[in-house]
Amino acid sequence: MKIAVAGGTGTVGHHVVDVVREQGHEPVILTRSAGIDLITGDGLARALAGVDAVIDVSSTKTLSDAESREFFGTVTRNLLDAEAAAGVGHHVALSIVGVDLAPYGYYAGKVLQEQLVETGPVPWTILRATQFHEFASQLYGRITLGPFVLVPSMQSQPVAAREVAERLVALATDAPAGRVADLAGPRVERMADMVRRYAKAAGKPARIIQMPLPGAYGKAMRVGTLLAKPGADRGVQTFDEWVATVGARGIRSS
Numbered sequence: 001m002k003i004a005v006a007g008g009t010g011t012v013g014h015h016v017v018d019v020v021r022e023q024g025h026e027p028v029i030l031t032r033s034a035g036i037d038l039i040t041g042d043g044l045a046r047a048l049a050g051v052d053a054v055i056d057v058s059s060t061k062t063l064s065d066a067e068s069r070e071f072f073g074t075v076t077r078n079l080l081d082a083e084a085a086a087g088v089g090h091h092v093a094l095s096i097v098g099v100d101l102a103p104y105g106y107y108a109g110k111v112l113q114e115q116l117v118e119t120g121p122v123p124w125t126i127l128r129a130t131q132f133h134e135f136a137s138q139l140y141g142r143i144t145l146g147p148f149v150l151v152p153s154m155q156s157q158p159v160a161a162r163e164v165a166e167r168l169v170a171l172a173t174d175a176p177a178g179r180v181a182d183l184a185g186p187r188v189e190r191m192a193d194m195v196r197r198y199a200k201a202a203g204k205p206a207r208i209i210q211m212p213l214p215g216a217y218g219k220a221m222r223v224g225t226l227l228a229k230p231g232a233d234r235g236v237q238t239f240d241e242w243v244a245t246v247g248a249r250g251i252r253s254s
């Protein structure tokens with residue numbers, strides 16, 4: 001199969017591309033670094049020629065409701081329109097456990113993305129996952145105060161991005177299935193502890209301060225809204241097992 005991966009250079013996206021190749025399929029990477037802009041649509045129609053399925057794992061780093069809705073709304077509409085025109089038969093989107101219970105900040109865009117996919121012209125599958133183990137590396141250093149790294153107060157049930165990628169490719173190579181069972185990690189962790197353990201393993205300064213984010217978005221992180229719900233599938237690799245591989249792999253933090 002020819003499988004396009006929107007965001008195929010990202011934290012989970014590069015794993016998706018690896019799994020697509022390992023399983024003998026042909027990946028097509030849809031990112032700006034590959035010459036395709038999902039916001040302007042430049043290069044998209046040509047890239048989708050002959051594609052059987054699209055896996056959308058693109059993302060933006062904003063915490064603003066409006067900016068997140070603008071990004072995920074524009075990207076999803078552009079992708080679905082181009083897929084319909086190219087005759088792509090399956091759109092697979094990755095979302096996040098609990099977003100509908102906390103449709104604020106970044107999650108506002110994810111809720112809009114789900115709605116557009118569910119009502120769009122292309123047969124679809126949506127997988128919701130919890131935070132990746134790599135989220136700790138994505139957060140490390142994003143907000144600093146002098147020598148301190150500020151990390152939101154957050155309960156998380158982190159899952160290996162590689163396991164999410166394997167699930168996404170399995171879904172893409174099967175028939176469109178609508179909303180499927182969520183995928184969560186094996187254990188509940190505190191995000192500040194995760195970032196501290198990540199920093200130690202990566203040999204980086206680890207003066208971590210946990211801070212509550214304001215508003216409903218921050219509350220959702222703190223009170224467990226984003227943890228696995230009954231019926232979720234569980235990944236295998238624990239955060240500690242992942243962090244043990246960090247030094248050797250020189251983990252990316254894109």
Ligand SMILES: NC(=O)c1ccc[n+]([C@@H]2O[C@H](COP(=O)([O-])OP(=O)(O)OC[C@H]3O[C@@H](n4cnc5c(N)ncnc54)[C@H](OP(=O)(O)O)[C@@H]3O)[C@@H](O)[C@H]2O)c1
Nearest residue numbers: 007009010011012031032033037038058059131132135254
């Ligand atoms: N991170 C988590 O813990 C987590 C957990 C569950 C679900 N998710 C979901 O998983 C998805 C991927 O997240 P991630 O953390 O792997 O993302 P990421 O590492 O930030 O990667 C984002 C990807 O999107 C691409 N991109 C951004 N703007 C683009 C544009 N205008 N045109 C084309 N490509 C663009 C980037 O490539 P270029 O910069 O080269 O364009 C990159 O490949 C998101 O939908 C997120 O909500 C994330």
